[in-house]
Amino acid sequence: MSNIAPLRTFVSAFSALLDQTADEAQILEKGGALLANLVAQDTWLPEQLAQPDPDRYQQFLLHADSGGRFSVVSFVWGPGQSTPVHDHTVWGLIGMLRGAEYSQGFSREEGGKLVPDGKAILLKPGQVEAVSPAIGDIHKVSNAYPDQVSVSIHVYGANIGAVNRSVYRDDGTIAEFISGYSNDWIPNIWNQSKP
Numbered sequence: 001m002s003n004i005a006p007l008r009t010f011v012s013a014f015s016a017l018l019d020q021t022a023d024e025a026q027i028l029e030k031g032g033a034l035l036a037n038l039v040a041q042d043t044w045l046p047e048q049l050a051q052p053d054p055d056r057y058q059q060f061l062l063h064a065d066s067g068g069r070f071s072v073v074s075f076v077w078g079p080g081q082s083t084p085v086h087d088h089t090v091w092g093l094i095g096m097l098r099g100a101e102y103s104q105g106f107s108r109e110e111g112g113k114l115v116p117d118g119k120a121i122l123l124k125p126g127q128v129e130a131v132s133p134a135i136g137d138i139h140k141v142s143n144a145y146p147d148q149v150s151v152s153i154h155v156y157g158a159n160i161g162a163v164n165r166s167v168y169r170d171d172g173t174i175a176e177f178i179s180g181y182s183n184d185w186i187p188n189i190w191n192q193s194k195p
């Protein structure tokens with residue numbers, strides 16, 4: 001049984017940060033530090049919310065702010081799994097908990113052509129990356145390992161599973177999607193009677 005207290009502490013601190021500021025740069029800097037602290041230890045994520053699926057990567061909702069200001073999600077990458085090229089439309093923070101992943105950013109040229117933004121970033125446990133429409137919002141994420149599971153913890157500036165977003169296909173077409181979540185229940189982070 002994992003001790004989920006670090007997630008509770010993180011959610012409370014992130015909520016307090018958003019009480020203080022709506023400035024995206026501040027949120028990404030200070031929230032990124034909070035997330036780095038959360039993923040510095042891999043002791044708290046319930047095993048059920050770290051389970052890969054053989055067919056596709058999983059996104060498990062861990063917490064959604066009642067005001068829709070942020071959500072926290074565990075992404076579980078089976079061996080070799082990856083996302084399509086996609087956007088977020090809101091700010092996002094990605095913290096690596098277990099394993100490693102590549103994030104390849106893209107820019108859209110006039111006419112819609114996608115151009116890679118340099119080389120892919122390799123995220124290792126404890127590291128944090130940010131995305132947003134202001135700093136670069138289109139990327140493709142891949143498990144860096146062909147033979148092991150990787151897990152990253154993401155925070156977004158909305159209930160991300162309900163946000164209308166876009167996937168950018170190789171043939172230049174764009175498909176809208178709403179990701180939803182892989183889980184029907186969320187962990188109880190509020191039971192403080194447990195040690």
Ligand code: FE
Nearest residue numbers: 086088139141
């Ligand atoms: Fe993403």
